[in-house]
Amino acid sequence: AVVSTQSGHYGRESKILEKRLRYLTDHFTYSLYKNVCRSLFEKDKLLFSFLLCTNLLKDRGEVNQEQFIFFLTGGIGLENSVKNPAPEWLSDKCWDEVCRMSDLSGF
Numbered sequence: 001a002v003v004s005t006q007s008g009h010y011g012r013e014s015k016i017l018e019k020r021l022r023y024l025t026d027h028f029t030y031s032l033y034k035n036v037c038r039s040l041f042e043k044d045k046l047l048f049s050f051l052l053c054t055n056l057l058k059d060r061g062e063v064n065q066e067q068f069i070f071f072l073t074g075g076i077g078l079e080n081s082v083k084n085p086a087p088e089w090l091s092d093k094c095w096d097e098v099c100r101m102s103d104l105s106g107f
Helices: 001-009 016-036 042-060 064-073 093-099
Strands: none
Touching: 001 042, 042 064
């Protein structure tokens, strides 16, 4: 009830509907984060932040499921036919992941 009452206050800051909805969404998301983090161990807050952020990005269409899975796993390691152009500072493992990432939509 407190979150919705406070969110209602923040929603009245603009007469433009899109801005008002953005204010409400931002305030509600921050209130959710703050209240959930109060009950988490410190070691779990980063994971919760990551999950909240990635779900918001997925909901907005800024990250798709394929990109999310790649971020978590690094993709499937198949033979890479492209030679590493800078082995002195870029490991072969990192180069392979960059090559696999280039196959994803949006990269």
